[in-house]
Amino acid sequence: MAEQDSSLAAGAERSANSTRHLIGANPAARKVAGARRNPSVLGMEQTAPHWLRSMAGVSWRLLVILAAVGVIFYATSRVQLLFIAVFIGLVFTAVLRPAVELLNRAMPRPLATALALLLGIAVFAGMLTYVAVSVAGQWVNLADQFGSGIEDIKDFLIEGPLPFAITNDQINQWIIDGQTWLTEHGGELAGRAAEGAGSVVEVFAALALAIFCTVFFLARGNEMWTWFLNQLPTRVRETWQTAAGAGWYTFSGYTRGTVIIAVTDGFFAFILLTIIGVPLAAPLAVLxxxxxxxxxxxxxxxxxxxxxxxxxxxxxxxxxxxxxxxxLIGQFEGHVLQPLVMGKQVSLHPVVIALVVTAGTLAAGILGAVISVPLVAVAWAIFSRLRSIDPPMDESQEEESLDDVEPIDA
Incomplete structure (x- = not known):
């Protein structure tokens, strides 16, 4: 009996060895063997087409990405004041860093940082002071001109060459309706004004935090970034360094370019309004x-x-x-200043900019419209630097590939 059991065991082992040999030599045999151990494997391969499995794989990956983006937006909305302060701090850093680097050649970096920050605050405060003085000096004349201008507009609406008729009684009724609406909604407007006062406090708090962050970004930004890199594994430090370099290059270029373009537009607008004789030329130029x-x-x-x-x-x-x-100033900005100042640092198509600004406005109002373009530009710059793409096809290769396609018989 023992001999019979040993012979059966030896036969089973030889059969298993033979099966393993065949499976190792033949991929089809491996698939059949796997199907025998788990019959559902072969059934899944047969019932799920390749295109459906590919689309399912892409779909769940997109869902994971969308969930991650949603979590980021939710977390940002919970600390919106902090996010705004850091963003403004980065903007100040990008604008003032060239001045700090220039002053650092003649003085220590902390002193260069303090001097550059004070100069920036002085320029901003001087601009606001000039606007306030201009408004105070022209307010009386503006009130008289505005009153006569309103009468001219009323005369134009009543007697002008419009395709429809507007009477003086209708205009007076519109004024009465406006006064009635203000009386009925006075409490609501007062409540919104109170909310606006709270928003003003938040704005000053965000501005103070932004200046605080700017001081450290300018004075010890390189040390802070080196500390962050040292917290990462060695294998990913180079990737982070490359991505951060591309992102900061784009962000700083966009920020400084926008400031230069904005100052140029305001200067040209001030000259235009002054020549035409429009009152409050300085505040309108600042606008x-x-x-x-x-x-x-x-x-x-x-x-x-x-x-x-x-x-x-x-x-x-x-x-x-x-x-x-x-x-015309806007056309000069779009066709001359934008390519000259920014160059290829922000390579976004106008359609993409329009979609991004619209999405940012719908998500976060004016703030979203302001920050959406630089954020998307930075993200695209990082993606473009890290990705590896095949060389593009030229027109001759595309025509050859189309000529090689055989027609399908009807």
Missing amino acids: VLIGAFIPLVGAPAAMVIAMIVALAANGPISAAVVGIGIA
Whole structure:
């Protein structure tokens, strides 16, 4: 009996060895053997087409990415003040860093940082002071011109060559309706004003935190970045260094370029409004300067406000000249300043910019419109630097590939 058991065991071992030999030599045999051990494997391969499995793999990966992006947006919304402060701090750092590097050649870096920051604050405060003085000096004349301008607009609506008729009684009724609406919604407007006061406090808090971060970014930014890299594994430090270099190059170039373009637009607008004789030329020029920081929508909004002031103060001809002049400044910005100042640092298509600004506005209002373009530009710069792509096809190769396709018989 023992001999019979040993012979059966030896036969089973030889059979297993033979099966393993066949399986190792033949991939098809491995698949059949796997199907025998788990019959559902072969059934899954037969019932799920390759295109469906590929789409399923892409779909769940996209869902994971969308979930991660959603978590990031949710976390950012919970600490929105902190995010805004760090973003503003990076903007200040990008603008002031060239001045700090220049001053650092003649003095210690902490002193260079303090001096550059004080100069930046002095320039900003001086601009606001000039605007306030201009408004105070022209306020009386502006009130008189604005009143006469309103009467001219009413005369134009009543007696002008419009395709529809507007009477003085209708205009007076519109004014009465506006006063009634203000009376009925006075409490709501007061509540919004109180909320706005709280927002002003948050703005100053974010600004103070941004200046605090800027001081350390300028004075010890390299040391802070080196410390962060040392916390990462050695194998990924080079990748992080490459990505950060590409992102900072794009962000700093976009920020400094936007500041230069905004100052240039404001300067040209101030000259234009002064020549035409529009009151409050300095505040309106500052408004054009601020509008340059909001892509696509900022400059047209500033242009409309300047046209309204020119229309009320000097009449429709002055308003038309202001609109045409600011539009020409916008064309000069888009075709000359943008390529000259920014170059290829922000290589986003205008369609992409329009979609990004719209999405940012819908997600976070004016703040989203301001920060959406630089964030997407940085993300695209990092992706472009880290990815590896095949060489592009030229037109001759594309024509040859199309000629090689055999027609399908009907």
